[in-house]
Amino acid sequence: MTTMTVAEAIGSALREAMQADDRVIVLGEDVEVGGVFRVTQGLLDEFGPQRVFDTPLAESGFVGAGIGAALGGLRPVVEIQFVDFILPAVNQLISEAAKMCWRSAGAWPVPLVVRAPYGGGVHGGLSHSQSLEALFAHVPGLKVVMPATPADAKALLLAAIADPDPVIFLEHKRTYRFIRDEVPDDLPPARIGEATLRRDGDDVAIISYGLMLHESLAAAEQLAEDGIDCRVLDLRTVAPLDREAILDAARGTGKVVIVHEDHLTGGIGGEVAALIAEGAFAHLDGPIVRVAGPDVPAMGYHHALEEAFMPNAARIAAAARELAAY
Amino acid sequence: MTTMTVAEAIGSALREAMQADDRVIVLGEDVEVGGVFRVTQGLLDEFGPQRVFDTPLAESGFVGAGIGAALGGLRPVVEIQFVDFILPAVNQLISEAAKMCWRSAGAWPVPLVVRAPYGGGVHGGLSHSQSLEALFAHVPGLKVVMPATPADAKALLLAAIADPDPVIFLEHKRTYRFIRDEVPDDLPPARIGEATLRRDGDDVAIISYGLMLHESLAAAEQLAEDGIDCRVLDLRTVAPLDREAILDAARGTGKVVIVHEDHLTGGIGGEVAALIAEGAFAHLDGPIVRVAGPDVPAMGYHHALEEAFMPNAARIAAAARELAAY
Amino acid sequence: MELWHLMLLARKVGERWFTLNRQGRAPFVISGQGHEATQVGTAAALTPGKDWVMPYYRDIGVVLTMGMTVDDLMLDVFAKATNPNSAGRQMPAHWSSKELRIPSQSSVVGTQVPIAAGLAWAAKLRGEDSVAAVYIGEGGTSQGDFHEGLNFAAVQRLPLIVVVENNGYAITEAQEKEMVIRDVADRAAGYGVNGVVVDGNDLLLVYRTMQQAVQEARMGGGPTLIEAKTYRTTPHSSDDDDRRYRTREELELWIQRDPIDRFRRNLLDDGILSDEHADQLSTEADEEVRAAEARAAAAPDPDPATLLDHLFGGAP
Amino acid sequence: MELWHLMLLARKVGERWFTLNRQGRAPFVISGQGHEATQVGTAAALTPGKDWVMPYYRDIGVVLTMGMTVDDLMLDVFAKATNPNSAGRQMPAHWSSKELRIPSQSSVVGTQVPIAAGLAWAAKLRGEDSVAAVYIGEGGTSQGDFHEGLNFAAVQRLPLIVVVENNGYAITEAQEKEMVIRDVADRAAGYGVNGVVVDGNDLLLVYRTMQQAVQEARMGGGPTLIEAKTYRTTPHSSDDDDRRYRTREELELWIQRDPIDRFRRNLLDDGILSDEHADQLSTEADEEVRAAEARAAAAPDPDPATLLDHLFGGAP
Numbered sequence A, B: 001m002t003t004m005t006v007a008e009a010i011g012s013a014l015r016e017a018m019q020a021d022d023r024v025i026v027l028g029e030d031v032e033v034g035g036v037f038r039v040t041q042g043l044l045d046e047f048g049p050q051r052v053f054d055t056p057l058a059e060s061g062f063v064g065a066g067i068g069a070a071l072g073g074l075r076p077v078v079e080i081q082f083v084d085f086i087l088p089a090v091n092q093l094i095s096e097a098a099k100m101c102w103r104s105a106g107a108w109p110v111p112l113v114v115r116a117p118y119g120g121g122v123h124g125g126l127s128h129s130q131s132l133e134a135l136f137a138h139v140p141g142l143k144v145v146m147p148a149t150p151a152d153a154k155a156l157l158l159a160a161i162a163d164p165d166p167v168i169f170l171e172h173k174r175t176y177r178f179i180r181d182e183v184p185d186d187l188p189p190a191r192i193g194e195a196t197l198r199r200d201g202d203d204v205a206i207i208s209y210g211l212m213l214h215e216s217l218a219a220a221e222q223l224a225e226d227g228i229d230c231r232v233l234d235l236r237t238v239a240p241l242d243r244e245a246i247l248d249a250a251r252g253t254g255k256v257v258i259v260h261e262d263h264l265t266g267g268i269g270g271e272v273a274a275l276i277a278e279g280a281f282a283h284l285d286g287p288i289v290r291v292a293g294p295d296v297p298a299m300g301y302h303h304a305l306e307e308a309f310m311p312n313a314a315r316i317a318a319a320a321r322e323l324a325a326y
Numbered sequence C, D: 001m002e003l004w005h006l007m008l009l010a011r012k013v014g015e016r017w018f019t020l021n022r023q024g025r026a027p028f029v030i031s032g033q034g035h036e037a038t039q040v041g042t043a044a045a046l047t048p049g050k051d052w053v054m055p056y057y058r059d060i061g062v063v064l065t066m067g068m069t070v071d072d073l074m075l076d077v078f079a080k081a082t083n084p085n086s087a088g089r090q091m092p093a094h095w096s097s098k099e100l101r102i103p104s105q106s107s108v109v110g111t112q113v114p115i116a117a118g119l120a121w122a123a124k125l126r127g128e129d130s131v132a133a134v135y136i137g138e139g140g141t142s143q144g145d146f147h148e149g150l151n152f153a154a155v156q157r158l159p160l161i162v163v164v165e166n167n168g169y170a171i172t173e174a175q176e177k178e179m180v181i182r183d184v185a186d187r188a189a190g191y192g193v194n195g196v197v198v199d200g201n202d203l204l205l206v207y208r209t210m211q212q213a214v215q216e217a218r219m220g221g222g223p224t225l226i227e228a229k230t231y232r233t234t235p236h237s238s239d240d241d242d243r244r245y246r247t248r249e250e251l252e253l254w255i256q257r258d259p260i261d262r263f264r265r266n267l268l269d270d271g272i273l274s275d276e277h278a279d280q281l282s283t284e285a286d287e288e289v290r291a292a293e294a295r296a297a298a299a300p301d302p303d304p305a306t307l308l309d310h311l312f313g314g315a316p
């Protein structure tokens, strides 16, 4: 058992994967010296410049090269410096990585991992704060993983690297150093697509992922003091969604609050709400409520604008309290 | 009153907009000779090579140039040959066009229209059949319009060109020649963001847009014979959604089927269902049902694979019939 | 000789595809008539199953030379379940073959270049002396991915060969609408890469140029860009009408420069081929194509029940 | 003289920004110390309010020369509601000014080049004889948008000037990791565009080079790419530690070539400036920056209630 931050857990997963399988390589901007968040620090020294290297400032180019390397028998882990800068590579990811296996009737799966820090609360302004999971979760052929804890970050990154298909692996910047927890030395393998219950309760289900899981747990704590028992589900993977776990949470409580940092419209919450409204309608005792960022391009840089954007425990608790009283 | 196809209606809107305002220009691949679907035919002759011109094969480049031209005082209408090829330009659209007005606190709105044919049923295979509206509808700062009829196509394109903000204008390829209808000579102006009721009924609401509106109407016709009265709502704009019209349709029937050609997960249907599950929960008499393409990258090229993908009147009617009996 | 035969086959397949489209038996076709010397000449310098190839939609000649069969091509145009490229999921001419190291190709112009760089890089890292060859039209070089992919390969000194089939048009757009320069090969210098222009209708010249580029790449010399000047003697695809944007005189001029006739004359002059033999080969090629067509027409169509299969790869 | 003063002001603002960051009064800063001659020299050849400018995040010297005030810059670093760039929505140094024809800049590297081409094209179509100038680092030229934007401008012969501020690094990556070539200007030929290399620390040379490019562009001569070789004498931003990737000797070498000292020596040699006057100007500049800082610190912060405003433009 070791205590780690999320950033350390990810570094440790990279190191172990590279030790176990020499097809695993790491590339991206500034990764040789460790990247902006120091996540890849030490890898160059340990594995050498053939397996850890800096790319030109051209996301479409190096994501495309990652796809090619994956087709050519390697297991590339591409780092995007901030998820906001994945947008130039969207064509490679949607037109090529996501479709290659299906369109070749299974001949050419693409075992590629694209890691990217996302989310706000770090004075990132518009282009260093976005949550872009919904864009990729909508794309058949991509898997999208968003861990909330160090243990999940490590186990799920190992699973993503072992996976035969393209995985977008999103790491919340605030969790990098802010979330520190124990990671077992013999970490059990994780399965992509599996949600987990972080807290049990019968009154309201709070469904969340990433940094917002921690706000949801804090809200549940507050509500417990008022006698409202919340069940908190951590999705962990937003594509594919764990439909059964979501429906179970809805059926077991009849009342659901879905929480994400990404803005409301078209976010993961819409899909989760739709699954419930179709699959667990008979069990619902109240409207399906979403707590999410407002529909603006991103949070502002000034801390007042950032705070005005971010959902937090207080907002979640207020929504759940109102729903519990419905 | 003139009878037109959707393709003709769009051509006619372009011509009128260019006649009325010499800031309106048209650019894209092969637009000088009329484009792949002959929509821009005749414009070069009438307005000259300064206002109608071919671009290099580089979507990010010419969408970016369109953004610049819009900032510089023009009203560019950019044609993407097939919406599938908008993906290289996603960064320009999301990072720049969508965010420019907000991030400059209103100083720099971007009056850009990007037209693109979408959808299947024309033997287009993976890269000439996709529906990508959900990708853009999720982006604050973009408006996404998807007309179903010639009159709407014309009125809404005129509205899009007059709009101060970036509008993604999606034209279903099957409607280009397949849907022919009357267009009043003194067409009343359309408002972006306004849905319209195409048929009234109390039993089930069918909410749709684009080509699928026509399948939905056909399904409603079939169901009427069985005594099931459907209300059919044409969204027309998928961003911003007409929340009130959607909630009204749900409240008035208690039962909702949402239909789109785009695949199910993360599609517009999820957001519509979520709006209803939160805003009209008390009026619901049954689960919210979605009829959509399956979660694969696109329809196949072979007609058997294409048919297996496309939602149609029969599938919609079956879903609505089952829901009516709930 | 063999190369001439491959050019001939490629031509016949392309022609037949267009006929099938006109007959209503294939909803869409796109092919490479006129490009045969460029396609066969470059591909002949590669080693099938060892080198990576990313051919674009015109490259019937490339895939035939690499080892696809006429049967494969006829199965492809009918979108049959047994066609090796996509089992009927993609349009015809979107190549794929695991054995031939041809990763599945999309319609999207440009993405291929970075992917090919990645293939070259995997080969290099794994210590194989394979090269990667990627094919693209001159119009396609306007895409950002061309720039990013070639630069990536240059920085890493990867064994990549970019073959630009310059036929002077991107659908209706003449080259002047795509770029100011006359030679796409001039772009190579901006990456520190060697750029070569060849007459794309001169089979042997193309072959020798490619051979040298392949050799250099195998020896660690890094990427080469080869621009082959050629012409498509058909419309862009079955959906295009090329009278909208180019003159019949121009077309006629290029038909005079037909690469197959030209090499046939060479072979005749060198006494390697006789007129009779050539005609016989041509008739045989026709027969081969028609026989393959008959077999392909009888092959099974895709089963709609399989639509959801293969979204993801097998178990990890 | 005026230009020297602008360089000095740009330097003082950048230095003060870094100090404010260290003092915990600005969460993030990025600036252009070392780039002043390139920035001021190029901008001085443009006409404020007439020419379009797309400066990048280092370009304090450009925006000062175009007409932003020191007050604007200090409001920007504090993300105040009244800062002209974004009212506190964007990070500092993401420029915007309607009057100065500086469209709002994003953090995303590369997108600026096609947008600038579009601005140039609007100017051309509207019959204005404005030019558009876009600024980018050498690392940024790896992006596909650089390629697509410059090619677009070349084909349309647009009045566009691309200024590449080559400081030899893209954050931690030395130029060799970005490209094989030594001169980014070599890329221009691939578009049929004139490419010029200048010593970016030589104010007058930069100015004259830019002036000529602007003149040609105004006369319909099309785009020019100017590569100015310079160096940033600070870390990439307040989040960077440049000791991770470059030596102190290299830094020292470039500090010797400081563009402000160099031009000061020229002015001294030419008798235009005296040491006393120079020192006095420097002190005055310090005072100006500190006074602006004090005013800015007292300005109102953004009101969180305004977060939803301006998602869309005004009524059609």
Ligand SMILES: Cc1ncc(C[n+]2csc(CCOP(=O)(O)OP(=O)(O)O)c2C)c(N)n1
Residues within 6 Å of the ligand: B029, B057, B059, B081, B085, B088, C058, C107, C108, C109, C110, C136, C137, C138, C139, C140, C141, C165, C167, C169, C170, C171, C236
């Ligand atoms: C990204 C993208 N944009 C547009 C298209 C539509 N399109 C298909 S082929 C083509 C022209 C290609 O011209 P060129 O690269 O010169 O190749 P050629 O067809 O002449 O061999 C275009 C515009 C596409 N397939 N992909």
Ligand SMILES: Cc1ncc(C[n+]2csc(CCOP(=O)(O)OP(=O)(O)O)c2C)c(N)n1
Residues within 6 Å of the ligand: A029, A057, A059, A081, A085, A088, D058, D107, D108, D109, D110, D136, D137, D138, D139, D140, D141, D165, D167, D169, D170, D171, D236
């Ligand atoms: C598309 C994109 N990818 C990555 C980044 C992160 N980033 C910011 S600046 C920078 C380096 C830019 O280097 P260069 O263009 O040489 O300019 P310099 O900072 O050296 O002036 C990087 C990688 C970004 N802003 N945008």
Ligand SMILES: [Mg+2]
Residues within 6 Å of the ligand: C137, C138, C139, C165, C166, C167, C168, C169, C170, C171
């Ligand atoms: Mg061509």
Ligand SMILES: [Mg+2]
Residues within 6 Å of the ligand: D137, D138, D139, D165, D166, D167, D168, D169, D170, D171
């Ligand atoms: Mg630099």
